[in-house]
Amino acid sequence: MQDRQRVYVLLLIFILLLLSVLVRLINLQIFNHSFYVGKSQDQHTRIIELAAQRGDIVDRNGNILSTSIDTYSLYKYKHGWLARKLPLAEAEKIREQEPLKIALLKEKKRLYPKERVAAQLLGFVGLDNQGLSGVELSFDEYLCGKKGRLVTEGDPSGVELYGALRVLEAGEEGMNITLTIDENIQYVAEREIEKQIKKYQAISGTVIVMDAETGEILALASKPDFDPNAYKSADKRLWHPRVVDPFEPGSTFKTITTAIALEEGVISEETMLEAKDSITVGGRVIKNSHAINWPDSRITISKMLEESINTGAVQIGLKLGPEKFYNGIKKFNFGSSTAFGLYGESKGIVNHWQRWHKPDIAMITFGQSIAVTPMQLLAAFSAFTNQGEIVKPFLIKKIESCDGKFVKGNARQLWGRAVSAKVADQVKKLLQNVVEIGTGKLGRITGFSVAGKTGTAQKASPGGRGYLQGHYIASFIGFAPVKDPKVICLVIVDDPRGKYWGATVCGPVFKDVVEYSLRYLNVKPDVL
Amino acid sequence: MRKSKIDYLFLFSVLALTAIGLIMIFSASPTMALKSGDPLYFIKRHIVYLLLGFSALYFGLRIDLTKLKRWSIWIFVGSLVLLLLVFIPGVGRKVLGASRWIDLVFISFQPSELIKLTMILLLANLLAKMGKGITDFLKGLGPLLLLVGAVAAIIIKQPDLGTAIAIFSTSFIMLFAAGAKLFHLSLIAGVGVAGIIVLSFTSAYRFRRLVAYLDPWKDPQGIGFHIIQSLLAVGSGGLFGLGLGASRQKFFYLPQQFTDFIFAILCEELGFIGGAAVIGLFIFFAGRGIRIAFLARDDFSYLLATGLIGWLTLQAIMNLMVVVGLLPTTGIPLPFISYGGTATIISLFSVGILLNISSQTRKVN
Numbered sequence: 001m002q003d004r005q006r007v008y009v010l011l012l013i014f015i016l017l018l019l020s021v022l023v024r025l026i027n028l029q030i031f032n033h034s035f036y037v038g039k040s041q042d043q044h045t046r047i048i049e050l051a052a053q054r055g056d057i058v059d060r061n062g063n064i065l066s067t068s069i070d071t072y073s074l075y076k077y078k079h080g081w082l083a084r085k086l087p088l089a090e091a092e093k094i095r096e097q098e099p100l101k102i103a104l105l106k107e108k109k110r111l112y113p114k115e116r117v118a119a120q121l122l123g124f125v126g127l128d129n130q131g132l133s134g135v136e137l138s139f140d141e142y143l144c145g146k147k148g149r150l151v152t153e154g155d156p157s158g159v160e161l162y163g164a165l166r167v168l169e170a171g172e173e174g175m176n177i178t179l180t181i182d183e184n185i186q187y188v189a190e191r192e193i194e195k196q197i198k199k200y201q202a203i204s205g206t207v208i209v210m211d212a213e214t215g216e217i218l219a220l221a222s223k224p225d226f227d228p229n230a231y232k233s234a235d236k237r238l239w240h241p242r243v244v245d246p247f248e249p250g251s252t253f254k255t256i257t258t259a260i261a262l263e264e265g266v267i268s269e270e271t272m273l274e275a276k277d278s279i280t281v282g283g284r285v286i287k288n289s290h291a292i293n294w295p296d297s298r299i300t301i302s303k304m305l306e307e308s309i310n311t312g313a314v315q316i317g318l319k320l321g322p323e324k325f326y327n328g329i330k331k332f333n334f335g336s337s338t339a340f341g342l343y344g345e346s347k348g349i350v351n352h353w354q355r356w357h358k359p360d361i362a363m364i365t366f367g368q369s370i371a372v373t374p375m376q377l378l379a380a381f382s383a384f385t386n387q388g389e390i391v392k393p394f395l396i397k398k399i400e401s402c403d404g405k406f407v408k409g410n411a412r413q414l415w416g417r418a419v420s421a422k423v424a425d426q427v428k429k430l431l432q433n434v435v436e437i438g439t440g441k442l443g444r445i446t447g448f449s450v451a452g453k454t455g456t457a458q459k460a461s462p463g464g465r466g467y468l469q470g471h472y473i474a475s476f477i478g479f480a481p482v483k484d485p486k487v488i489c490l491v492i493v494d495d496p497r498g499k500y501w502g503a504t505v506c507g508p509v510f511k512d513v514v515e516y517s518l519r520y521l522n523v524k525p526d527v528l
Numbered sequence: 529m530r531k532s533k534i535d536y537l538f539l540f541s542v543l544a545l546t547a548i549g550l551i552m553i554f555s556a557s558p559t560m561a562l563k564s565g566d567p568l569y570f571i572k573r574h575i576v577y578l579l580l581g582f583s584a585l586y587f588g589l590r591i592d593l594t595k596l597k598r599w600s601i602w603i604f605v606g607s608l609v610l611l612l613l614v615f616i617p618g619v620g621r622k623v624l625g626a627s628r629w630i631d632l633v634f635i636s637f638q639p640s641e642l643i644k645l646t647m648i649l650l651l652a653n654l655l656a657k658m659g660k661g662i663t664d665f666l667k668g669l670g671p672l673l674l675l676v677g678a679v680a681a682i683i684i685k686q687p688d689l690g691t692a693i694a695i696f697s698t699s700f701i702m703l704f705a706a707g708a709k710l711f712h713l714s715l716i717a718g719v720g721v722a723g724i725i726v727l728s729f730t731s732a733y734r735f736r737r738l739v740a741y742l743d744p745w746k747d748p749q750g751i752g753f754h755i756i757q758s759l760l761a762v763g764s765g766g767l768f769g770l771g772l773g774a775s776r777q778k779f780f781y782l783p784q785q786f787t788d789f790i791f792a793i794l795c796e797e798l799g800f801i802g803g804a805a806v807i808g809l810f811i812f813f814a815g816r817g818i819r820i821a822f823l824a825r826d827d828f829s830y831l832l833a834t835g836l837i838g839w840l841t842l843q844a845i846m847n848l849m850v851v852v853g854l855l856p857t858t859g860i861p862l863p864f865i866s867y868g869g870t871a872t873i874i875s876l877f878s879v880g881i882l883l884n885i886s887s888q889t890r891k892v893n
Contacts, residue, residue, distance in 0.1 A: 003705075003707045004705075004821075004822050004830060006704060006705050006707070007705055007818050007821050007822055007834055008818065008822070010701060010704070010705070010818065010834070010838060011814060011815060011818040014811075014814045014818075014841050014842075014845065015811055015814070015815075017845045017849070018807050018810055018811050018814075018844075018845060018848070019807075020849075020854065021807055021845070021848045021849060021852055021854065022803075022804060022807050024852040024853070024854055025762070025795065025800055025803045025804065025807075025852060026800065028759060028762045028763040028795075028852060029762060029763060029765050029766055029767065029795065029799060029800040029803070030766070030767060030800060032763055033763060033764070033765075033766040033767075035763065036759060036760050036762070036763020036764045037763070037764045037766070039760050039763075039764075040760040040761070040763075040764040040776060040777065040781075041764075043760075043781065044776050044779070044781065153776060155559075155779035155780045155781070156779075156780050156781060157780070161776065161779050162559075162779075163773075163774070
C-alpha cells in the first residue's frame, strides 16, 4: 500500500485519546483528590460507640448499692441483637452456632447487689444503661460518663476491613455518687415498714430517717418496691418513687398550726381552748375523730396535741385568721420543693389564703385541704430541732469523678427561719408530752426521750372532691433525743385495714427504726 | 523484504503490562476469592492463563504468516460457528444476563474475543487482495461493510455492545489503513455513531448506563453506583496512592474490581504516578506496534499488524476512558492487565503475531 503514513495519523489519535485519560487522572487524583477521599472515607468509615463505664452509687459508708459488671452480647449482621448481657459462657455457646456471622460484644450491665434495698430510691437503667428512674435518672448526667468511639473501616456488609485503620477515642468513665443513706438504717426501715404493711394489708408505706441537725437523709424506705435487677417483671406503678408525691398530712400538721400560733402570739403555752365535740366553720360541721373524755370545759394547748383534738386545733386556726396562718405555713416552706435530690418532686398543694374556701381555715389546722410531700414535712419539723431554723433535706452527699476527684457535694444548708428558738423549744416540749402521755405512747423508746405527733388523715377522693369513707393515711413523725435531737423520722402507711390510727399503725415502726438508729449511731441515752 | 530481529522493545512493553496486571490481580482479587475459601484462587488461575498466553505468543511468533493468510477465511468461518454456539442452550452459558461464554472443561471460553482476532485476519487478507479496489464503494468497501455489520449484529444480540463497537472500530481502522476514501469513511463513521446512539436508546440497560455516564451523582446508590465507586477509587488515590494492597474500594465497594475496573484499583493504590505509568506504557506499546505495521514486509502483514495493534490499543483506550468516567460503562477488559482467560490468551497470541511481523521488515527509503 502506498499510503502507510496513514497509520501515524492513527497513532496520533491514540496518543491524544490516552493523553485525555491522563488529563482526567490529573483532574480526579490531584485537583479533586480531597473530594473523593472524603466520599470514599464516608462510605467505609464505621463508628462504633463504646459505652462508658457507668459510675457507682454507694451509701454514706461506701457500701455499693449500684454498680456495673461485664456481660456479653451477641450481634448478628442484618438481624440486629440476638441476645444481650449474658454471662460469657452462655454467650459463647450461642456464638458457636455461626461463629463467622455473630459478633460477641462486651457490654456493661447494671447490677444492684443489695437487690431490693433502696430500690425505689436508686431506680434502674435501661438496656443501653440510660437512667430511667430514681437516682439513676435524676443524676444520669453524672453517672453516665462520656461515650468513647472506635473509628474503623468496614466493607458494605459491615465486616471490618482486613488491615483497617483503627482509631480509638477513649470515653470518660461516669462519676460515682455517694448518698447520705446509711445502708443499715435503710435496711431496718424497710424491714419494719414491710412488716407493718403486711400486718395491716396497707397499699404502701414510707419511712424516712433524717439527720436532725444536718438534713442528711439516712434512710428512705418505700414499700412495696421491686428488684431493680429485674425491673421489667415488676408492676410498672412500683417504679415511681412515691416519696416525691404529695399527701394530706392530717393531724401531724396540728404541730405546725400550734407553732405558727405561738410564733404569732395569738396563743401562749397557757392559753385554754374550749372543750367541744364539734365546731361549725363556714357551714361545715367539724367533729373530733374520736370521742374525747372531757375532764373540764376547757383544755390546754398540750392536751389538744396529746389527744389530737380537731376542734381545739380549729379554735387556734380561727384565732390566727387566714392571712397569718397562710404566711406561717409558707415560712415552713410548704408549697416549695425541697430539691432533696430525686427528679419529679412535687411542690405540694398550698392555696393562697385569698382562694381558700370558707371551711379551709379550719380543715388546714389538722392537715386536711392541704397537701405536702414527706420531705417538706420532715424539713418543717427540722425547725423544732434546729432552734427554729429549717435545714434542707438532701440525699446526695458527694459526687466524685472516677479517679476520686471531688466534683460537687452537699452539706448542712439552712432554709429560712420558721419560728423563733423559743417557740421551737416550746413545741419540742409539747411533742414530748404527746409521746409520754398522749396518743404517741407507742413511739416511746427505752433510754431516750422522744417527741412526736401522730396523724390519721382521711384520704382525698381521686377526683379531688371530698374524702373517701373508711380510707386513711396513717402517719407518725417525731425526733429523739428531745434535748439534742439526732434523728427525725417520718412513717407513713397508706390505707391500713382494720386499725387505722397513726399511733397504732405507725408508732411501732417509728419506735423500732428510731431505736435502732440511735443505738447504731452511738447516741448517748438521756433518760432511764 | 529482509530478516531482522523481533521488536524486543515492543515485547518489553507487553511484559511490563502483564507484570503490572499480575501484581494488581494479586492485590485486588483476594477479597472476592476469599468467598470461595482460597484467597489465591484468581491469581492461580491467572498464572495459568499467562502460561497459556505466552505459549500462544510463541505460537504466534513461529506461525507461517503465508499459511495464516491462506487459511484466514476458514479460521473466520470456524470462529463464527463458535460465536453462534453461545446461543444454543446447554452449550452457551449466561453470566449477568449475557450469553458470551462457552463452557470448556477447565475454562469458560468467550468466542466474541476470538472473533475479533479472526475478523482482523480475514479483513487483512481481503483488503490486501483488493488493493486499490477499496476505493470503489460498491465493489470494494460495500461488501466488506456488510460482513462487518453482520458480525457486529450477532454480537450485539448477545448482548455485548462494547465488543461490537470494538470490532466495528477496528475494522474502520483497517479500512482507513487500507486506503479507503476519506469521504466514504466519514459516511461510515456517521452511520456508526448514529447506530450506537439508536442502540443506546433502544435497550433499557444501555440507556441506564448512558444516563449514569451523563450524571452519575443523580442516583449514586442506583445507576450511578458503578461509575461513582470507580471515580472514588481513582480520586482517593491522589498523587502517590494509598500504597500497594491498601485499596479500600476493592472490599466490595467497586464491582469488577480485578477485571474490567482493575485500573481504578491500580489508581487507588499506586496513585497518579501508577496510572500515568500505565498510560505511558500503552503509548509506548501503540507507538512500537504502529512502527511494526509501518515496516511490515507486505500489504497483508501491514494490514494485519495495523488491525491487531489498533484493536489492542483501542480496547485499552476504551477501558481506561470507562474507568475514569469519560465513556459509558461497556464490558471491555484492559488488555494484559485485567483478569481473564480468553482475552489474555488471545491478546498475547496477537502480540506473538505482531512480533512475528516485526521479524520480517521491508526496505524503507
